[in-house]
Structure formats: structure tokens, C-alpha cells
Amino acid sequence: MSLSVSRRLAAVTAFAVAGLFAATSPAALAAPTAVAAAPTPPDIPLANVKAHLSQLSTIAANNGGNRAHGRAGYKASIDYVKAKLDAAGFTTTLQTFTSSGATGYNLIADWPGGDPNSVLMAGAHLDSVTSGAGINDNGSGSAAVLETALAVSRAGLQPTKHLRFGWWGAEELGLVGSKYYVNNLPAAERSKFSGYLNFDMIGSPNPGYFVYDDDPTIEQTFKNYYAGLGVPTEIETEGDGRSDHASFKNVGIPVGGLFTGASNSKSSAQAQKWGGTAGQAFDRCYHSSCDSLTNINDTALDRNSDAVAYAIWTLGAATPVPPGPSFENTADVNIPDSPAAAVNSPITVSGVAGNAPATTKVDVNIVHTYRGDLVVDLVAPDGTVYNLHNRSGGSADNLVQSYTVNASSEVANGVWQLRAKDGAAQDVGYINSWKITF
Numbered sequence: 329m330s331l332s333v334s335r336r337l338a339a340v341t342a343f344a345v346a347g348l349f350a351a352t353s354p355a356a357l358a359a360p361t362a363v364a365a366a367p368t369p370p371d372i373p374l375a376n377v378k379a380h381l382s383q384l385s386t387i388a389a390n391n392g393g394n395r396a397h398g399r400a401g402y403k404a405s406i407d408y409v410k411a412k413l414d415a416a417g418f419t420t421t422l423q424t425f426t427s428s429g430a431t432g433y434n435l436i437a438d439w440p441g442g443d444p445n446s447v448l449m450a451g452a453h454l455d456s457v458t459s460g461a462g463i464n465d466n467g468s469g470s471a472a473v474l475e476t477a478l479a480v481s482r483a484g485l486q487p488t489k490h491l492r493f494g495w496w497g498a499e500e501l502g503l504v505g506s507k508y509y510v511n512n513l514p515a516a517e518r519s520k521f522s523g524y525l526n527f528d529m530i531g532s533p534n535p536g537y538f539v540y541d542d543d544p545t546i547e548q549t550f551k552n553y554y555a556g557l558g559v560p561t562e563i564e565t566e567g568d569g570r571s572d573h574a575s576f577k578n579v580g581i582p583v584g585g586l587f588t589g590a591s592n593s594k595s596s597a598q599a600q601k602w603g604g605t606a607g608q609a610f611d612r613c614y615h616s617s618c619d620s621l622t623n624i625n626d627t628a629l630d631r632n633s634d635a636v637a638y639a640i641w642t643l644g645a646a647t648p649v650p651p652g653p654s655f656e657n658t659a660d661v662n663i664p665d666s667p668a669a670a671v672n673s674p675i676t677v678s679g680v681a682g683n684a685p686a687t688t689k690v691d692v693n694i695v696h697t698y699r700g701d702l703v704v705d706l707v708a709p710d711g712t713v714y715n716l717h718n719r720s721g722g723s724a725d726n727l728v729q730s731y732t733v734n735a736s737s738e739v740a741n742g743v744w745q746l747r748a749k750d751g752a753a754q755d756v757g758y759i760n761s762w763k764i765t766f
Contacts, residue, residue, distance in 0.1 A: 369641035370479050372472070372633040374626060380471035381463055383408055385621050388461035393617070395456040395467075397498040398430025405454050406433045409474055409495055413437045416481035418493075425497070425508040432497035434505045439480055442490035448644040449492040450476065450525040450636065451506070453499030453572055460617040464624055465590070469527035470495055472633040476640055487645040489522055496572050499528075506572035510579055518579055525639055526573035526585035531629035532611040534604040535588035538564035541730060542577060544765070546584025546643065551732055552687060553638045557631065560601050563730050566592045586635060588628050590614045597720035652766035653680060655744075661759040663696065663748050670749035672707070673759045677741050680766050684708075684735035689765040690716060694727040694748060696757025702727055703749045706764075708735060709742025719751050726757075740766055 384405055388394055391401030406422070413420050418437040425432045435454070452469030456462020477493045485491075498504035510518070523546050539550045541563040554561045564587045573583040589610020599606035613619040661673045690706050704717040704727065716731045746762045 367483065367485065367641060367645055369634075369638040370483060372475050372479060372630075372637050374630040374633065376478075377471045377475045377629060377633050378624075378626075380474055381467050381621060381624065384467045384471070385461050385463055388456065394458050394460060395454070395462055396458040397427060397432050397455045397501055397504075399458070402455050402497065403433065405470075406435050406495065406497075409454065409470070410435055412474060413477060413493075416478050418477065418481070423509060423512075425505065427498045427501055427504045432505055432508075434497055434509050435495040436509070437477060437493045439477070439485070439487070439491040439493075442487045442644070444490050445520050446489045446522045447492055447520050448487075448489040448522050448525075448640070449494060450527070450640060451494035451496060451572060452527045453497070453505070454495040455497050455500055455505075456619075457500050457615045459615065460613075460619045463619050463621055464531050464533070464611055465529050465614060465619055466499070466527075468529060468531035468624065468629055468632075472530060472629070472636045473527055475633060476636045479637055480640065485641075485645055489644045491640065491644050499572055503572055503575050506575035510575045510581075513579075518581060521576070521581045523582045523584065523643060524573060524576040525636070525643075526571055526576075526583060527632070527636060528567070528571040528585070528587060529590060529611065530586055530588050530632035531624040531626075532588035532590070533623055533625050534594055534608050534610050534612070535625045535628035536594060536598055536602055536610055537561045537628075537631075538566075538587040538589065540564050540568075540573065540583065540585045540587070542573070543582035543584050546582060546639070548687065548689070549639050549642050550584065550586060550635060551689075552642075553635050554631075555687065555732060559631070561732075562598075563728075565728075566590055584639075586632050588625070588632065595721060595724075597722075600720075652685065654763055654765040656761060656763040657746075658761040661748075663694070663702075663750050663757050663759065665756045666701070666750045666753050668750065670703075670747050671759070672745040672747050673762060675744050675746075675762070675764055677709075677744060677764070677766075680740035682740065684738045684740045684766055686734045686736040688733045688735040689763075690731045690733055690746075691763040691765070692716065692727055692729050692731065692746065693760040693762060694757060695725075695760050696727060696750075696755065697725055698752075698755035699724055699727045701750050701752040701755050702757075703751050705747045706731075706733055706735075707745040707747050708738040709744060710738065712738060713747075 395401035496505035
């Protein structure tokens with residue numbers, strides 16, 4: 329591990345622990361928590377992840393150019409992953425199903441130990457479309473989950489929760505494999521899941537850094553990781569419900585995950601904060617023959633692979649602290665056209681001890697016909713202004729976004745305001761709702 333990586337991991341871990349403690353009540357702090365004693369999450373070697381991708385690429389090349397459901401390339405991919413896990417000490421199960429007249433396969437791998445009544449699972453779909461090798465979609469997620477599982481073995485991890493990993497078949501045909509797995513779980517087994525983490529396309533060549541807006545604890549875990557790197561995130565909307573986490577969410581299992589974008593175009597604002605090319609798809613080779621080894625952004629793949637491990641170690645090897653209390657205002661507030669003055673939507677916060685956390689979450693829902701006109705601020709009880717949105721996003725409608733604010737210098741209790749102003753003529757809208765979570 330390089331010195332720079334060591335410092336990065338130390339910073340991420342310190343940030344996460346600080347944020348979790350800040351959101352905890354004084355009573356909860358009276359006794360030591362498992363978070364402080366949790367093992368440090370490892371750096372996942374990018375070279376190892378890319379070596380798995382190289383193997384998947386070779387498998388596709390040797391089997392008609394793809395790894396699709398019902399094709400020899402998919403079964404060879406499953407066999408490759410299974411052999412790695414068997415050698416690392418996992419208990420693996422090959423689950424078969426039938427779709428479109430062909431046999432499909434799910435691979436389930438359990439790590440010994442942990443509470444069998446509290447299962448944390450991470451997964452990714454292993455199949456490609458028929459038109460290509462599927463290296464970003466979804467070799468990237470499959471390889472990162474595999475290398476994280478192997479890191480669990482190398483560390484001899486003894487988690488609080490029982491760890492399970494899954495690789496799904498026939499996702500490209502409509503989440504067939506993951507639906508089959510979930511639908512064949514008895515209700516008593518479903519109730520044992522503490523969470524399912526999904527990783528689908530995490531190395532897009534023109535990447536964004538998107539976090540699923542589902543279970544709050546899982547979501548905050550990923551946001552803590554990226555905040556520790558100084559990398560902003562956005563809520564994932566392009567593929568919401570279109571990957572395997574939906575199969576778990578639909579039966580009440582808490583879910584979360586990461587995504588770097590598919591066929592949608594990167595905006596100018598996103599290019600400004602993440603780099604890359606504005607006006608170009610996050611993945612120009614999505615579902616195409618060019619989704620090959622050259623269709624990967626190494627930085628995004630490296631960061632997201634480390635984030636997979638960070639989540640497994642944080643949520644699985646420790647007892648996570650749930651997010652703090654939320655306060656919401658759902659009353660509509662009209663935003664008049666420019667040059668009218670800004671409007672405010674207040675929330676009175678009470679019963680929260682001490683200062684706000686460094687990971688204060690602000691969820692904004694503004695209906696507007698041109699969000700590029702909007703300037704939106706969070707105003708603390710003492711009048712301090714935290715800018716959330718400053719006339720970005722172009723001509724798109726509406727502003728539905730989650731923001732993480734370091735409000736640790738502010739007393740939590742008091743009247744917080746969401747302030748919105750229209751900065752240009754001709755378009756109007758209203759604050760539909762907003763929420764602040766400590």
C-alpha cells in the first residue's frame with residue numbers, strides 16, 4: 329500500500345467515525361461503540377480488479393465475443409468466479425433457473441461466521457448483452473465484488489454480520505436471476521437481511537459518482553467514504569429500479585449501491601466537479617461491442633472498488649450507527665420570477681443535542697421549468713449561509729437533489745431555512761418540499 333493510499337484510508341476512516349459519533353446521542357456515547365474498534369477497511373488493489381476484467385475479456389473473446397445469458401461465455405464467467413471463491417474458503421452455491429429457454433446461473437458465496445440472523449449481502453450481475461464483452465456493464469461491478477470478497481479472505485475477517493456475496497445471471501433480460509433468488513427465499517430468510525449492496529457499472533469512461541437514494545444508513549456510508557476523499561456525489565436517478573437491487577427492495581430488504589452512469593449525458597456542472605467531457609454520455613459504449621477493456625476509467629474503478637470494501641467493513645464488521653433525526657417541510661412555497669426577492673421555507677429543529685454533524689443531509693425537491701435559473705441556499709439558525717445550488721443544470725426541469733453539508737459549527741436546534749431565488753426571467757416554480765437530517 330502506498331503512503332498516499334494509507335493517508336487516504338486513514339482520512340476516510342477518521343471522517344466516517346467522526347460523522348457517526350456526531351450523529352449519536354449522548355446516551356449512546358456513554359459506552360464504546362463497535363464503530364471505533366472496527367478493522368480498517370483495506371485498499372483494494374486496482375491491478376487485481378483489472379486482472380479479473382482481463383480474464384472476463386478473454387472468456388468473451390473465446391466464446392463468441394460475449395458473456396450473455398445462455399451462452400458459453402456466461403457459464404465460463406461463473407466458473408472463473410466460483411473457482412476463485414472456493415480457493416479462498418467461501419462456501420459457494422450454484423443456483424440454476426430457466427429463462428428464454430436457456431439455463432441461467434446465480435452464484436452465491438457465504439463467508440463463515442457472523443450473525444446468521446443478520447446478513448449483509450453485496451452483489452453484481454455477471455452477464456453481458458449479446459453485442460459485446462460487457463466489461464463496464466457489468467464486469468466492473470462483478471470484479472470489484474469478487475476482489476472485495478477475496479480481501480475478506482486475506483484479512484481473515486471476523487464480521488459482526490454474516491457476509492454473503494452474489495453474482496446474478498440474466499440481469500440484462502429483466503433482473504431474472506436476482507428475482508429468482510429473492511423469490512425463492514422463504515420469508516423467514518428475507519427477514520434476516522440487514523442490507524443488500526448493488527454494484528452495476530462502476531468504471532464508466534466518462535464517470536459520475538452516483539449513490540443510490542434508498543436505505544439511509546447504507547446511503548450515508550457511501551457518502552461518508554466519498555466525503556473523506558473530497559469527491560462530491562449525486563443521487564443516482566438514471567438507472568433507478570433497473571438493476572438487481574430492485575429485486576431485493578421489492579420484498580422489503582434495505583438496499584443501496586453505486587453507479588458511474590450509462591447512456592445519459594454528463595452536464596457542464598457535473599464535468600466541472602468530476603472532470604470528463606460535458607455533453608458526452610457517461611458510457612458511450614453502453615450495451616455496445618466497444619464495451620471492452622479500453623472502456624474503463626481507472627480512477628473511478630479504483631475509487632468504487634475501495635468503496636465496496638469500505639461498505640462491507642463498515643456495515644458488516646461493525647455495528648453502524650443509524651442516521652439521526654429528520655425534519656421536513658412539505659408546504660409549497662412559490663418562487664417568483666426574476667428579479668423578485670428570494671423566498672424561504674423554514675424548518676424548526678428541536679430535541680437534537682449539541683451541534684449539527686459534519687454530514688448533515690439536505691434533501692431538496694423544487695419544481696421549476698428551468699433549474700439553471702435557481703440559486704438555493706441552506707440558512708442556519710445563526711444566519712450562516714451554505715450554498716447548495718448556484719444556477720447549474722441548464723434547461724432541465726426541477727431540482728431534486730440531496731446535499732451533504734458540513735454544519736458542524738452550527739447548533740442543531742433552531743429555525744433552519746431553505747432559501748431559493750430565481751436568477752433569470754421567464755421561468756417560475758415552487759419549493760415542493762425539503763428535509764434536513766442530522
